[in-house]
Amino acid sequence: MSSSPELRLRVSEASDLTPTVRRFVLRDAKGSAxxxxxPGAHIVVTTPAGHKRSxxxxxxxxxxPQEYVVCVRRDNDGRGGSVSMHDDVVVGVDLxxxxxxxxxxLKPSPRYLFIAGGIGITPVRAMVRRLRVAGRTGVQLLYLTQSAEETPFxxxxxxxxxxVHHSDDRGLLDLWxxxxxxxxxxxxxCCGPAPLMRAVQRLTPHWRMSRIHMEEFTAGPAGMSLPFTAVWAATGRRVKVPAHLSLLAAxxxxxxRVESSCEAGICGTCRLAVLGGEVEHRDSVLTEGERLSSVMACVSRARSAELVVGPHGNGGSV
Structure with missing residues (x-):
């Protein structure tokens, strides 16, 4: 599990922004700050059904801050986290x-170009509001959604x-x-679904890398995956991890048995100890220090031919 501390917060407001996006306001039950x-921060919420979602x-x-505000898009074809937030979370529930x-x-800059796709508007909204409240100019936003009906804010x-560009009306926006x-x-x-992220990456190789900032709904672009062998330290069992399978699945x-929840590299549940080999980290939960001795099995892989892993706390067992 992630070592981050947890808070117990109460849902004080819940309202629909669109037919599929619901807004939740979380506050301390005693009114404490x-x-x-x-801007750009996220929290990991444990849903009533037990999923951990970022x-x-x-x-x-x-x-x-007196409150944390998140927006959740319902995904009926997902793994249940968003459905639990929509169906099980009501005002008065503690999470x-x-x-x-x-x-x-959000880093200092003379000017900004924000590109948000769908629910990717959530961190971008926080950044744009911070800058504009401060009176900043040169804050340009491209907000790409499917339709006006499905456009929060x-x-x-x-x-x-x-x-604000709706693809149902005008097709895909030319970003070039x-x-x-x-x-x-x-x-x-840029924040949004994987196709948008890949499009922006393809269009910006001539930019300085330090000027391009990306956040995907999963831990990040997967890149090329190569096969490797995982060695389970407790028993010495050797597990082949092919290119198309995650370490967790293999x-x-x-x-x-390895516990998991989000399977997107953002909750910390499937954390394993690394006892040998080199990791290609693809998560967004481990700190730089933790990456020296841990791996998130759902998304990260090995840079070396072998990776020796074992349980982290209660993270796995034979």
Missing amino acids: LPAYE YSLVEPGGAQ LVSVPVNRFP LQEFDGPEDT PYLAVPDDDVRVY LRRDGI
Whole structure:
């Protein structure tokens, strides 16, 4: 499990923003201020059904926030986390919530280009609001959704620097005019589904890497996967991990039980100890220090031909 501390927070508001997106406001039951956070941060929520899911905080935050606000898009074809949030969470319910973690921080820049796809607007909204409340100009937003009906916060983004594009009406937006000319005075922030992330990556190889910032709904782009062998330290069992299977799936296939929840590299449940070999980390939960001795089995892989792993706490057993 992740070593991050957890808070017990009460749902004080729950409302539908679109037919599939619901907004939840979480507060301390006694009215105490919550741990600080900055735009781009997320929390991991344990749903009533027991899933652990990462949700970006949609408000700008600060030193002593009174509430955490998240928006959850219902996915009936998913693994149950969003359905539990929609069906089981009502006002008055208490939820276990991690303290905020920020792996998508807003960095200083003369100007910004934000590209948000669908529910990817959630961290972007926090960043844009922080900058505009401070009176900043040069804050451009491209907000890409399927339809007006499925566009959370639609009425907020009608300014001269905002482009809200609905693919049902006009097809896919051509991003090249916005990215053709690299500019070291601009930071590009992109959050959304994998096809949008890949499109932005393909269109920005001529930009400085330090100016492009990405956050996907999973831990990040998977890249090329190569086969390797995992060695389960407790028994010496050797497990072949082919390119198309995760370390988690391969271990389970061979009868080694490893707990999991999100299976997207964001909750920390499937954390294993690394006792040998080199890891290609693809998660968004481990700190740099933790990456020296741990691996998230659901998404990360081996850079070496073999990777020796074992339980982390109660993270696995034979």
